Amino acid sequence: MADDNDSQDAVRIERSFDAPVDLIWQMWTDPEHFAAWYGPDGSTIPVARMDVRVGGTRLVCMEMQTPNGPMQMWFTGEYRDVIENERLVYTESMSDENGNVMTASDLNMPDDHPTTTEVRVELEEVGGRTKMVMTHAGIPADSPGAAGWTMALDELAARVEAHTNR
């Protein structure tokens, strides 16, 4: 029963782009292209390292301007599925600048819980355009502290559910 809840905790977005499928693939896998669109407004992506093969790692730095000066957030992950121009699946976790994943205890959580989300991109050429379906299971880690506390929230919600479903 609980497994079915996973699908609720995901963002699924379908888009059609007026571009060939190989270019959309590059949007996700070429660091220069990726940095051009990924960051929220007012932020930059000073670092995007991508070893795009199954088991390869990624490291992305997002830099935001805040009233207290620039703030950097680092994200790491691993490529789980890489089928060129078709499917890209990678994990994402908050990390330090060396790609060391922040553990549950770093985030002050009582339990040793994984803090990883998964991004899945599926591409298909349709009539000269590219259809893209992006699914982010877990919580997008792109606002200050989002990954930390939203993962914590998941953990919390699971506990609450366990206690209220008696």
Added chain:
Amino acid sequence: MTIDDDRLSETFAALANSTRRSILARLARGAATVNELAEPFEMTLPAISKHIKALERAGLVVRGQRAQYRPCALDAAPLEEVSTWAEQYRPVWEGRFDRMDDYLRQLRPQRKTGEHDG
């Protein structure tokens, strides 16, 4: 179910703090007194009380009326509203893909020379 935005913001604000999340995680196991909640933290009781008050305002914690101990208990109702979090992040991704679209437009003249229209 309709979501009260202000209430939701308050819930998120209350949750955006690791100490308060830890307190809630502890309360998910059962009600506790302020003293018990303070135990794992290197914080003064007034500091912990402040966190608990924030959780009370967000409707996440209710306190018993027994004058002496006033045990804290979790109220999960606001969390159920927050559980639609995924939809909150949809605009972030939509924004990204809007930018991808714009960026693709910028690239187009380089890829297909002679196709400037306007």
